[in-house]
Amino acid sequence: MTDPSDHDARRSDLIARRDALYAEQKARDEARERAGTVAEFLRWHAADLANVSHALHWPWEPDGVRFPAYPWAFSGIDWARVPGANTRYGGTEEVLAELFTDALDALGIPADRRLRLQWGVAHLPDVTLARADAERLAERLMRWSSDLWIHDPTDVWAIEIYHEGTLSYARRPPDDGGSG
DSSP: OOOHHHHHHHHHHHHHHHHHHHHHHHHHHHHHHHHHHHHHHHHHHHHHHHHEEEEEOTTTTTOOOOOOOOOBBBSBBOGGGGGTOEEEEOHHHHHHHOOOOOOOHHHHHTOEEEEEEEEEOTSSOOOEEEEOOOOOOOTHHHHHHHHEEOOOSSSSSSEEETTTTEEEESSOOOTTOOEE
């Protein structure tokens, strides 16, 4: 006759092995999904970044860079609550690209400064590239998503290109630390 404690120990061991297999499968599925996301991104956007020094920052590879603290409204920065904010209507990507250059000039951003671009789409990576490249590619980069935020992780300014055709920017976040 078998000891009931042997049965319980065997059952516990089998459950632990099953749980480990589930965890391994979940990790494989997540890796496959990430690879598919990267492949899809490269399929659509690699040509835009060809011959441009850039870095991709994927959501599953946190690098500690945070967007500057700004008050948020429904789907963007609440620029009415940001002291010194400037908002311009562009309407088209061509005009928004010109406004983008104007905003960078007004903020005093040098041509070689590395900018961090973030889109309003969760599966797109953040992209870091030089101001000059961001300006040259602005129209193409705007097509990746209808909302785009640009900032410099070493400074406290932000530019938002919003889906309603506006470009807004400000040099410093508000005093309230961005609670919104």
